[in-house]
Amino acid sequence: MTVNVLKEQPLVQIKQLKQYYNEGTRKEVKALDDVTFDIYAGETFGLVGESGSGKSTIGRAIVNLYTPTDGDIIFDGKSWSQRQSRKSKLSFNKEVQMIFQDPYASLNPRMKVNDIIAEGLDVHQLVRNPKERTERVYELLEAVGLNRDHATRYPYEFSGGQRQRIGVARALAVEPKFIVCDEPISALDVSIQSQIINLLEELQAERGLTYLFIAHDLSMVKHFSDRIGMMYQGKIVEIADSDTLYSEPQHPYTKSLLSSIPLPDPDYEKERQRITFKPDGNFFNPSNQLVEVEPNHWVYQ
């Protein structure tokens, strides 16, 4: 997937984001350690890392579910610290939405599907009467590939893939510009994963959405993203175009991760050599930072 990354003001700017827990104590955890990157309008930015890398924390910090210890998030030119009024926060919620990982936990089991999807419409008062509300819900259901009569049903009646679609419809309801996809397919069966990915791609093309795609399946991230950020222990260690990251990885962690991915090809698997990564003194050097080694290719060194 190639989209022209316009060299203009990025839609989302993450600046030196830090999320420390139990700061100063022995149990200090640096979930995010000085993370900086930009996301441009219309692109899909993939964020990859293993557990503990901080990728989920970033997603939630961007939508303001966590308050960062330090650093700033600038969306559409406005810094978060400038958005303190209720109205300003609300307009942020309308522009930035999230799709969650667990289809069995992301829908309120006591609410009907139409109420789940229309919640955003109600909060932001985007419809004038119940009839319009129902119409919008039907539109959204059809946009994600479900039927109208699903609107009066409860989440327990749906499969994992269908529930994810409902989650997507809920996020779309407020017509956001930017959606954070927090491991949206990790909990789904293989044959359903591609359904959801294709749906997200279609929606992006139709509506001009920008995505932050957080996942641990590098193959899927490469397929779906324009650019990828590789995370390790709270830091971004490499940023590049998907193709470049895959074919010319620079950071030793990236190389190691790529060499560990099994592919559905037995002959390739027989030949594959895994590279191990051991973080050494070099990695923990405090003067390390992201350096642009080639145009648009940043490496932490």
Add this chain to the structure above:
Amino acid sequence: MNELALSVKDLTVSFQTFAGKLHALRQVSFDLYQGETLAIVGESGSGKSVTVRSIMGLLSKNTLVEKGEIRFKNQNLLDYTDKQKEKIRGSQIAMIFQDPMTSLNPTLNIGSQIIEVLEKKRAMKRQEAVEEAINLLDLCGIPNPEERITQYPHQFSGGQRQRIVIAIALAGDPEILIADEPTTALDVMIQAQIIELLKKIQEEKQMTIIFITHDLGVVANVADRVAVMYAGKIVEIGSVDDIYYHPQHPYTWGLLTSMPTPDLEGKLYAIPGTPPDLLNPPEGDAFAFRNEYALAIDFVQEPPFFEVRPNHYAATWLLHPKAPSIEVPEKIKERYNHFEEKIKRGDIQ
């Protein structure tokens, strides 16, 4: 071909639920040969877990084995009493599960958990057992086993816990090891390590392994033979080369083409729809409603297994001589080409 280690014939299992009878397994048959790794691939509801739990005798109370047999050493495991099943569990057939967090007893140190198996199943005395436990931990890649043997599960990482689980499974010196999604809950790098460990163990102990997973990449790495399951039945079974380079069943094609590969251009294939309701399995081929290549007969009668090549069977009417020629997906054609080349080179008989 090596000797037969285990043979499953016509296994049909159902669950009694409040909504009716769930037909979890519908006439599943396959053979397991000594020293090989058989991978069972399938998605949720395919029946892969139920199959191995039937082998281990770990089915719950509301399960009904309607017919079939599991032949192990000239006996039918399904006829065994609970006591007999207990005896073979761990010592002849061992199993490791998906979640290392819940597979280990958090209140016992890891040494005790291994020694328990050694004392019970191999009648070892305490001193011998302790030594053997240390050996097993070492084999499984736990550093400083002499010191760490008295530690508790929570003091280990997820990957290490899975290694301990493997050590416990090996303690009984089983002939067959069943691994039910052992790496699904682990990170990619740890997954790779655990798979390397299993391969090493297999080589050293000539173990037979049944490996259950939904990840076709992992299967390509570990398996000798592959069985693809869908809706309680095996739809295709063959060697890795057969399944990856010469697949015949449209569901296998769907699985292979819906996975992104690094060189992939264009859209992913998405198998439409969702797996069927096993409370009322459809007549005919359960995959028919999601099958682009379905024939009229698929909705009426279940396809039999056709033998494609020696030891490669696929249950699809497309293989019947009367079936029309079809346009195989592009990416599958590429795989067929690769297969042709391998035959020409003599890599495959």
Add this chain to the structure above:
Amino acid sequence: MSHTEIAKTSYNEQILNQTSQLDDNLFTLDNRMKSAKNEEIIAPTLNFFQDSWRRLKKNKGAMISFFVIILILIISIFAPFFAPHDPNAQNPAWSNLPPKIPGLEHLSWFNGMSVNRGGALIDSYEQASVPEGVYYYLGTDSLGRDLLSRIIYGTRISLIVAFAAALINLVFGITYGIISGWVGGRVDSFMQRVLEILSGIPNLVIVVLMLLVMRPGLVSIIITIALTSWITMSRVVRAQTIRLKQQEYVLAAEVLGQPVYKIMLKHILPNMMGLIIVQVMFALPSAIFFESFLSFIGIGIPAPNASLGTLISDGYKTFRFLPHLMWYPAAVISIIMLSFNLLADGLRDAFDPKMKE
């Protein structure tokens, strides 16, 4: 276009023979998968309560209790229609009469006979010159008041106290618990420490203090009971709130911009409804028992009103001679408490979705 050739083996030949009868027409492409049938759901939709009710119906004990409770509730609410006499009407001439039920006089319990001081069995009604046709089904007490009517009205009072106390308990407990659980951090710690201090004060001490502050009566009893039982409710609610606030659908609501109070009402409360209902159902018999206990030790409902506890207390005084005055109120209280407990137990199982059959 291609068609894979299958191997020429005897196995395949066998298969082909078995399938040789099949019509050629069946081997044409049939692309039904395009239809929307795939995403259809056939089964009727059940909401949480309907689903739980279905499960509850299977529990015989719970269902019997349910109907018993309904029966008791109806009788108490429509007490004036059911009670044969005025519960407070004193009739000293006809005091201490044993139970007499027309039609059941052959049973020794309801024959109106009792043993006099001489040891002989006599007809007490005759002795007291009670006219024909006047029956006291469960006898009378020392002031000649009809026991059955007093029990019916007494049950009514006990239930009023229990429900009112449960209601107050509910409101306080939920509010305190939800705030403590949602806000977390230091506020939560503080609120919980306060609770611990409060729960350390023995219930009777609170009762006595309340009596000093307020006049003894229905209202003070209700408040007392509510004050001593809301703590459990708040702890349960707090635990549930902490669990639920991490659920992804709650996070989704936050991301959508829902204000906190709406999240509590729409997402958090409804998902702990089952637990709250069960808590209330268990709190009711506790309240009834506690009230009875207070009445029994004399600091409960003041005369002339009587609750079940007062009746037991009075009956206890003359138990050796007039056992019926204690047995019947005790039996009623036991049935009520047993029924509520069984129903609450059944509800807990019915609401718990993990109890999949």
